[in-house]
Amino acid sequence: MSIKTKNLDRVVIRFAGDSGDGMQLTGTRFTETTAIVGNDLSTLPDYPAEIRAPAGSLAGVSAFQLHFSSKDIHTPGDTPDVLVAMNPAALKVHLSELLPGGIIIVNENAFSPKNLKLAGYESNPLEDGTVDTYEIYSVQMSSLVAKACEGMDISPKTVDRTKNMFALGLLYWIYNRPLEPTIKWLGKKFAKRPELVDSNVKALNAGYNYGETVEIFTTRFSVEKAPLAAGKYRNINGNYATSVGLLAGSIKADIPLFYGGYPITPASDILHTLASFRHFGVKTFQAEDEIAGITSAIGGAFAGNLGVTASSGPGIALKAEAIGLAVIAELPLVIVNVQRGGPSTGLPTKTEQADLFQALYGRNGEAPVPVIAAQTPGDCFYAAFEACQAAIKYRTPVFLLTDGYLANGSEPWSIPDFDDLPNIDPNFAVQNDDLPFMPYARDEKTLARPWAIPGTVGLEHRIGGLEKEDVTGNVSYDPENHHKMTELRAQKVINISEDIPKTEILGKKNGDLLILSWGGTYGSCRSATERLQNDGENVSHVHLRWINPLPKDLGEILIRFKNILIPELNMGQLSKLIRADYLVDAVGFNLVRGRPFKASDIVNKSKELIG
Amino acid sequence: MAETKVKTPKLDRRDFVSDQAVRWCPGCGDYAILAQTQKVFPDLGVDKEKVVFISGIGCSSRFPYYMNTYGFHTIHGRAPAIASGVKLANPELSVWVITGDGDALSIGGNHTIHLLRRNLDIKVMLFNNRIYGLTKGQYSPTSELGKITKSTPLGSLDRPFNPLALALGAHASFVARAIDRETAHLQSMIHRANSHAGSSFIEIYQNCNIFNDKAFAPMTDRETKSDTVLWLENKKPLLFGSEMNKGIVIDGNVPKVVELGDKWGMDDLLVHDETDWTIAMMLSHFTYQDDFPNPIGVFYCVDEPVYEVLLDEQIKFAIKNKGNGDIQALLDGADNWVVE
Numbered sequence: 001m002s003i004k005t006k007n008l009d010r011v012v013i014r015f016a017g018d019s020g021d022g023m024q025l026t027g028t029r030f031t032e033t034t035a036i037v038g039n040d041l042s043t044l045p046d047y048p049a050e051i052r053a054p055a056g057s058l059a060g061v062s063a064f065q066l067h068f069s070s071k072d073i074h075t076p077g078d079t080p081d082v083l084v085a086m087n088p089a090a091l092k093v094h095l096s097e098l099l100p101g102g103i104i105i106v107n108e109n110a111f112s113p114k115n116l117k118l119a120g121y122e123s124n125p126l127e128d129g130t131v132d133t134y135e136i137y138s139v140q141m142s143s144l145v146a147k148a149c150e151g152m153d154i155s156p157k158t159v160d161r162t163k164n165m166f167a168l169g170l171l172y173w174i175y176n177r178p179l180e181p182t183i184k185w186l187g188k189k190f191a192k193r194p195e196l197v198d199s200n201v202k203a204l205n206a207g208y209n210y211g212e213t214v215e216i217f218t219t220r221f222s223v224e225k226a227p228l229a230a231g232k233y234r235n236i237n238g239n240y241a242t243s244v245g246l247l248a249g250s251i252k253a254d255i256p257l258f259y260g261g262y263p264i265t266p267a268s269d270i271l272h273t274l275a276s277f278r279h280f281g282v283k284t285f286q287a288e289d290e291i292a293g294i295t296s297a298i299g300g301a302f303a304g305n306l307g308v309t310a311s312s313g314p315g316i317a318l319k320a321e322a323i324g325l326a327v328i329a330e331l332p333l334v335i336v337n338v339q340r341g342g343p344s345t346g347l348p349t350k351t352e353q354a355d356l357f358q359a360l361y362g363r364n365g366e367a368p369v370p371v372i373a374a375q376t377p378g379d380c381f382y383a384a385f386e387a388c389q390a391a392i393k394y395r396t397p398v399f400l401l402t403d404g405y406l407a408n409g410s411e412p413w414s415i416p417d418f419d420d421l422p423n424i425d426p427n428f429a430v431q432n433d434d435l436p437f438m439p440y441a442r443d444e445k446t447l448a449r450p451w452a453i454p455g456t457v458g459l460e461h462r463i464g465g466l467e468k469e470d471v472t473g474n475v476s477y478d479p480e481n482h483h484k485m486t487e488l489r490a491q492k493v494i495n496i497s498e499d500i501p502k503t504e505i506l507g508k509k510n511g512d513l514l515i516l517s518w519g520g521t522y523g524s525c526r527s528a529t530e531r532l533q534n535d536g537e538n539v540s541h542v543h544l545r546w547i548n549p550l551p552k553d554l555g556e557i558l559i560r561f562k563n564i565l566i567p568e569l570n571m572g573q574l575s576k577l578i579r580a581d582y583l584v585d586a587v588g589f590n591l592v593r594g595r596p597f598k599a600s601d602i603v604n605k606s607k608e609l610i611g
Numbered sequence: 612m613a614e615t616k617v618k619t620p621k622l623d624r625r626d627f628v629s630d631q632a633v634r635w636c637p638g639c640g641d642y643a644i645l646a647q648t649q650k651v652f653p654d655l656g657v658d659k660e661k662v663v664f665i666s667g668i669g670c671s672s673r674f675p676y677y678m679n680t681y682g683f684h685t686i687h688g689r690a691p692a693i694a695s696g697v698k699l700a701n702p703e704l705s706v707w708v709i710t711g712d713g714d715a716l717s718i719g720g721n722h723t724i725h726l727l728r729r730n731l732d733i734k735v736m737l738f739n740n741r742i743y744g745l746t747k748g749q750y751s752p753t754s755e756l757g758k759i760t761k762s763t764p765l766g767s768l769d770r771p772f773n774p775l776a777l778a779l780g781a782h783a784s785f786v787a788r789a790i791d792r793e794t795a796h797l798q799s800m801i802h803r804a805n806s807h808a809g810s811s812f813i814e815i816y817q818n819c820n821i822f823n824d825k826a827f828a829p830m831t832d833r834e835t836k837s838d839t840v841l842w843l844e845n846k847k848p849l850l851f852g853s854e855m856n857k858g859i860v861i862d863g864n865v866p867k868v869v870e871l872g873d874k875w876g877m878d879d880l881l882v883h884d885e886t887d888w889t890i891a892m893m894l895s896h897f898t899y900q901d902d903f904p905n906p907i908g909v910f911y912c913v914d915e916p917v918y919e920v921l922l923d924e925q926i927k928f929a930i931k932n933k934g935n936g937d938i939q940a941l942l943d944g945a946d947n948w949v950v951e
Contacts (some may be wrong), residue, residue, distance in 0.1 A: 036948050073710070181946065225950075234947040251938055258700050260692075278929035280936030283699055283922060288725035292692035295685070295722075299665070299696025301703065302683055325686050400925060415947060418939045454681040454697070454704050457660045462629070462676050462686025465668075474631065475676065 002282040005220045010069035011175065012077030014093045015167070017086025017107075019052055019060045026084075027064025028410075029168055029185065033177045035235035035412050038225035039068040042235075042523065044076035044596065045408040049265070049348045056118040058447075070224040074376075074523035076409060078598035081325040084167050086110060086141075086253045088119035095131070103135045105170065107163060109142035137216060141166045141207075147464040148206035149199045158196070162203035169207025176222045179204060183322070205250075227389045228412065236413040238406035239266070241380035242310075242336060243273035247280060248381070249334075250306040253424035258300030259284045261293040262315060265348040266404045270310040278597035290318035294335065298322060304428065306388060306455035310336035313355050314345060320363050323397055325465050327367045327489065330440075330449045332391035334384070335369075337517075339403040341594050350594025351404035353519050359399040359549055360577075366486045368493040371548040373401040374523035378413035380406060383545065385421065390496050394425050395448045401547075405596050406520045426451060431458035439463060440475035447492040449473075470519025482517055486559075497549040503557060507533060507540030510560035512610045516586065518544040518574050521597055528602035539606060547574065552579065558584050563609050565589055567602050616729045622653040629679040640791035641670060644738065647678055650800040655805045656665035657705045664707045665694040667714040670745050671738035674709040687787075688719025691726035694733050702919040705805070708735040708858070712753040713743050716772050720752075727783035727810045729918045734804045734811045737774060742823035754823075757898070775895035775910060779888065784809035786891060786911040790816045792831045796907070803909055809917050830905055841897070843908030848880035851904050861904075866893055868903060885912040 013030070019021045024045055031043050045066040053060030067077035082103040085091040088112040098104065108243045111124055125131055126138055141163040148166075165182075175487045183201055190196040211217055223297040250257035259282065259507055261271045275284040283305070287293040294309040301307030311319065316337045335459055340348025359371045370390055374383035380402055380447040390424035403481045429450035432435070439461045440449050452459040461473060469476035470484055513532075522543050542557060545552065558564060558578070564577040564586040572588035579586050589605045591597065625647040635641045652662070662680035664777075666672035668687035675682030681704075685693050690708045702738035708726075715723045715737050726733060742760070743749040749762040753774060757766040778786045785807040789800040797815065804811035814826045829839045834914045837853040849859035856871045858880040869875040884890055889912035 032946060038948065038950065093625060193630075219752075228950045230948055230950050232943065234944040236944075247941070248938060256700070260696060277936060277941075278926050279933040280938070281926055281930075285695070285699060287692060288721050289697075291689060292695070292722055293691040295692040296699070298685075299683075299693035300700040301696075302693070303663075303697040303700035305700040307700075321686055322689065329683075415942050415944075418942060453701075454663045455661055455701060459679050460660060462631075462678075462682035462684065464675070464682075465686055466684065473673060541706035567883050611749070 003218060003220055005176070005222055008223050009071055009223050010067065010073065010220065011082065011084040012063045012065065012067045012080045013084065013171065014063055014080040014094060014097075015084045016061055016063040016090035017084075017164070018055055018089065019050070019062045020055060021050060021062070021086045022161070023062045023064050026164045026168050027066055028437040029182050030171060030177070031410060032185070032235055033172070034068045035101055035233070037177060038183055039070065039223055040073050040226035040228060040505045041066060041068040041235075041410075041411060042073055042076045043067070043410045044405065046595070047349055054087055054118070054163070057085055057117045058089045058093055058119060061090050063090070063094060063574035068223060070226050072228075074526045075596065075599055078600050084171065086163070086167065088115045088121055088125065091125060092121065098134065100565070103132060103137070104131055105137045105139065105167065107141040108138040109140050109165070112235075139170070139210065144206055144210065145203045148202045152199060153196065154195050154199055159199060162200050165200045165203035166207035166210070170211050173208045173211030174217065174220055176220055179208060213263070214546050227599075229414065230413045231550070233412045234415055235410050236378050236381070237408055237410040238374065238377040238380040238402050239269040239338065239408070239500055240273055241413070242374070242384045242400070242402060242407075243270050243277075245381035245384025246274070246306070246308050246334065246388060247277055248284065248418065248421060249322060249385050249424060250282075252421055253306060253388065253426050255390055255426050256305045257282045257308060258297060258305035258312075260287050260296035260300065261285075261309050261311065262287055262290045264290070264312050264315045266340055266407045267310045267312045267315070267336065269407065270336060270338070288355055290315040291322060294319040294322040297333060298326050298329070298331060301333050302329070302454070304426070304451070306392070307332065308334045308336070310338065312338050312340045312348075313342045313358065316355065316358060317362070323369060324365065324367045325352070326361045326397040327363070327369060328465055328468065329463050330395045330489075331397070332395055332451070333397040334387045334391050334400060335397055336384070336400045336402065338407045339401060341592065347594045349404065351520065351596060352569050352592055352594065353401070353403055353521070354573065354592065355401065356518070356547065356570065356573040359401060366490065368490050369397050369399050369546065370493050370496050370546070371399040371401060372546050373519035373544070374406055375519065375543055375545060377406050377409050377411050381416075382415075389422075389424050390499070392426055393448060393564060394446055394492055394496060395451060396492065401519055403520045428453055429459055430456065437461060440468050441471050442488070446495055447488060449462045449513070494549050496546070497552050500546050500549070500551045503542055503551045503553050505540050505542055505557065508538065509540070509557070511540055512561070513537070513539045513563045513606055514558065514561035515539065515541045515602065515606065516544070516558075516564055516566045516574070516578065517541070518547055521569060521577070523565055524597035524599045524602055527599035528606065531599065531603050532606055536608070537610065541611075544574075547577075555582050558582050565588065565606055565609055567597055568607070569597070617813060622659060624649050624653060626659060627652045627679050629677050631676045634673065635820050636672060637656035638820040639670070641674070643791045643794060644672060644736070644797065644815055644817060647794050647797045648801060649656060649678070651801045655802065658803070662705045662707070663697055665690045665697065666708055666709040667719055668745070669711040669714045670716060670819075671711040673708055683744065688714055688717070689722060690714070691719065691722040691733070691735065694820050695726060695729070695731055698731050698733055699919055699922065701810065702732070702923065706733045708733060710735065710737050710929065712737065712741060712751045712774070716752045716774060716777070723778065724781040726755045727778055727781040727812060730784050730809045730915050732808055732810070733919045735813065737812065738812050738817040738819045739774060739816050740819035740823055741826050742819050743770075744819050744822055748822035773895055773898055775898070776892060778812040779895055779911060782915075783812045783911070784913050784915040785909070787812070787909045788814045788816070788907050790827065791818060793907070798877060800909070803912070807912060810914055825862055830907075841905050841906045843883050843910065844885035845883055845885045845892070845909065846884050848877060850880060852861050856926070866897075866903070885909050
């Protein structure tokens with residue numbers, strides 16, 4: 001039988017299995033290989049909050065979706081073309097989202113009566129017609145890895161854990177991907193346990209050879225390289241990009257990075273990553289709680305370091321009072337919120353963008369804080385860098401909003417030349433013998449106050465959370481002064497808009513519909529806009545990176561469109577802000593399902609709106 | 612070549628006095644503590660511009676405004692955490708935390724114990740007046756059981772914290788107690804704390820003459836103090852009393868107050884040892900017991916590894932192993948590819 005190779009523009013694969021089946025790892029390896037092959041890609045890890053839910057249960061299903069293409073893509077894909085299900089529970093949870101007639105690859109050995117029962121199947125879906133309308137490949141992966149590793153001196157349990165590598169090998173065969181990057185990675189990962197390198201490589205090869213020799217697959221697929229702009233690329237996820245962006249900010253400002261934080265999902269990887277940067281002089285401090293995380297960072301900032309803290313919604317709530325202190329003390333500080341589903345503990349591992357109002361308003365008193373939101377995993381680098389720039393230049397805490405999807409999702413990233421990034425001048429105050437030091441005297445243009453750090457001769461001064469007298473910084477309860485200081489703090493934040501470039505519009509400058517978005521929904525909104533434009537609709541897209549302050553030219557853009565649609569993974573926070581600030585009849589499209597938007601949902605909603 | 616020595620002029624008390632008017636109630640014990648601090652600082656051998664006072668919220672927390680050094684009056688309970696950030700960002704600084712019984716032991720209890728267990732080289736001066744002053748007279752976590760205040764008209768129901776036992780429990784490396792009115796001794800405690808490398812914790816009994824007047828009167832009144840105060844001196848027997856004829860012995864396995872005479876002689880008395888944690892813990896528990904005198908002085912002082920020194924060593928170790936961080940190499944990553 002001859003095997004055909006078919007060219008595809010794009011493929012969406014979802015790997016699903018038990019939490020212990022190594023699906024995140026499998027997905028990540030496929031992603032790395034696919035990046036090296038030169039496709040554009042976008043990923044969506046989706047894992048449960050439980051570390052190890054009971055094996056085989058629906059609660060324990062962990063998934064990783066990957067969209068790769070020969071074209072420029074922006075989302076992890078609406079609908080999987082291929083579902084790899086390592087057990088019945090994974091099939092049960094994910095089958096309904098698979099493309100009609102799509103490909104299913106299962107580990108047949110896992111479809112035992114016990115696992116079927118755990119998944120809530122009364123009969124075996126592989127035999128009762130459930131999957132008949134799909135292209136199903138039922139493979140005895142567990143038996144095959146056992147055979148591949150026969151004679152090795154390792155436990156059967158350890159052998160069985162290599163079945164994810166078998167699945168990976170098989171998919172590499174189907175999609176014409178090389179094995180070498182994964183073999184190399186396994187060698188490094190298990191450098192101290194050669195028997196695990198051996199067994200995993202055997203399983204990987206077994207999966208690949210299975211495709212080659214067993215004549216059940218009639219077609220292999222190839223996805224050509226994507227026409228990415230020339231340059232050097234790597235694959236990067238949002239939390240890593242955020243961490244490196246913060247480091248880049250501190251190096252460009254030539255001040256050490258001090259990070260105070262407390263572990264929380266999905267922000268912990270920022271702490272982990274920065275902790276591995278000791279050789280850059282990075283100081284990470286795992287504090288006793290969220291409050292000590294931010295207050296130690298404020299202390300670090302007072303003493304002249306680049307103070308940073310990161311958390312997620314509930315942790316940010318605990319930091320609220322300290323953020324107010326940073327506002328009144330007018331110290332540079334970067335606060336990262338990797339948003340997750342709320343309220344309270346909510347959905348720790350799922351994405352949402354419902355903390356915008358928390359960032360804007362979640363403090364007592366008039367306490368304006370600049371807010372920037374990253375739009376893609378790779379953009380987290382630039383957004384973090386910009387947050388550092390603004391914090392230092394304007395002597396203010398700055399919120400950087402990312403989310404669970406951006407944090408764990410990844411994409412090919414055009415690697416910047418570090419020398420091309422601008423320097424950041426910390427502009428520390430120095431003694432001027434002619435004049436007494438005034439800690440709240442301001443720069444005329446930015447309204448920033450001096451950053452006078454302890455250790456500087458002659459600038460001894462006191463600051464604090466009590467209202468400051470203008471210029472001197474002495475404690476003041478004067479009514480006029482408080483009003484003036486409140487206005488000054490607000491104006492200082494507004495002044496950041498001078499640094500925001502002209503707003504880019506994807507599409508025409510006017511039309512029937514403007515899709516306005518912020519944060520991690522960039523990809524879905526961009527894809528939806530492109531599809532609508534291809535359908536001949538008069539639709540444009542504007543994406544906001546700075547939400548406080550908003551760009552100066554936004555108002556004049558909004559009034560040129562008949563309709564404004566604001567898709568958000570919350571119940572309408574930016575849309576309320578836009579309606580209030582610009583008095584335009586913006587319509588919200590709001591879903592909080594713990595997942596990114598499907599571009600198709602936004603397309604449908606848009607068509608509904610413009611009729 | 613002749614050796615040239617630039618001698619900086621010696622600072623005096625006035626160099627540490629800020630231009631801000633002090634606004635504590637007349638008669639407050641805080642004045643005495645401020646005065647002694649300003650008096651002793653010129654002798655500590657620390658450059659003025661390297662001194663940072665960090666406080667939380669409460670009457671005592673206004674203290675930094677009155678010291679002509681760097682200062683940060685922060686938010687309730689968080690001074691130890693802010694001070695930790697300051698010290699880690701610049702270990703050259705001399706960092707002092709000014710706090711009270713509510714600030715350090717109630718709202719900020721968590722930060723206090725974690726600072727002490729980490730052993731950053733930060734000095735904590737806890738002004739203990741056993742009452743909430745700034746909010747006008749509610750009981751505090753060190754108020755005695757049954758304390759009648761505005762918020763506890765029928766008496767408080769919770770047992771008081773013992774600040775020194777708490778500090779020792781957190782394994783603070785320097786633990787001492789002073790009294791606002793014992794000025795020379797207070798200065799010596801500040802001296803000792805300053806010369807100790809590691810977290811130093813001084814509880815200072817401070818009289819709030821408005822809401823809890825005479826809380827420590829038995830220990831400060833001339834007539835009674837010699838019988839109620841046990842002055843701790845390292846390697847000296849635990850001896851007290853107006854005629855210095857009373858002492859502490861260990862009888863079986865419990866401490867006991869005895870009178871020197873036929874039965875008990877000087878050689879029987881327990882000798883204080885600042886490096887003995889068990890003795891320190893035992894002494895800390897005399898505080899709320901009527902039968903025992905109140906120990907004042909250094910309870911405990913040992914050398915332990917200092918957090919910021921360890922952090923600096925880690926950084927040097929990482930640089931030695933990996934080389935100085937190369938940001939471009941980090942951006943490039945291990946697996947990258949070139950699109951032509």
